[in-house]
Amino acid sequence: MTEPTSARTTAETAEDAIEDTEAAETLQRLRGSIDNIDAALVYLLAERFRATKQVGRLKAEHGMPASDPAREEQQLARLRSLAIDAELDPEFAQKWFTFVVAEVIRHHVEAAEDR
C-alpha cells in the first residue's frame, strides 16, 4: 500500500506537471504573438526610415538644419498622449522616441555631410 502522504505527493506532482505544461503552452502562444508583432514593428520601422531618409535628403538639398526641436517637441507630446490612450507607459514611449530620433538625426547629418 502507498502511504497517503506519498499518494498526495504524487497527485500534487501530477497537478504541478499539468500546470507546467499549460504554462509552457501559454508561453509558446504569447511568444508567437510577440514574434508577429515584432515582424510588424520591423516593417513599420523600415517604412518610417524610408520617410525620414527622404526628409533628410530634402533638408540637405535645401540647407535646412538636420534637427528641428519645435517639431520634435510636438511629436513627443503627441506620442505621450497616444501612449496613454494605448495604455503604454508614456515614459517608455518618450525614451523609445528619443532613441529612434537620435538614429534619424545621425542619418540626416550623414546625408548633409555626403553632399
Place this chain on the structure above:
Amino acid sequence: MTEPTSARTTAETAEDAIEDTEAAETLQRLRGSIDNIDAALVYLLAERFRATKQVGRLKAEHGMPASDPAREEQQLARLRSLAIDAELDPEFAQKWFTFVVAEVIRHHVEAAEDR
C-alpha cells in the same frame, strides 16, 4: 528698363521660391506619413508590452528566470533577417531590439519582486 542681370535674378528668385514651396509641401506630406507610422508603432508597442507583461506574470508564477538568452538570440537573428528583407539597417534593428528587451526585462524583474 530693368537690367538683364536683375531680371535674371528676379526669375531665379521666383524659381527658388517655387522650389522652396514645393520642398515645404513635400516635407509636410512626409511628416504626415511619419506621424501616421508613429501612431501605429505606439499601438503595436503597447500590444507587445501587453504580451510581455503576461509572459512576465507567467514566469514569476512558475519561478522561471526573467531573461532567456537562447530565446533572445533566436529573436535577434530573426529580426536581423527581417530587417534585411525590409531594407532596414540590421544594426539599427539589433540596437532597437536590445533597447526594447532591456525594458521588458526590467518589467519582469519588477513582476518577480512584487510577488
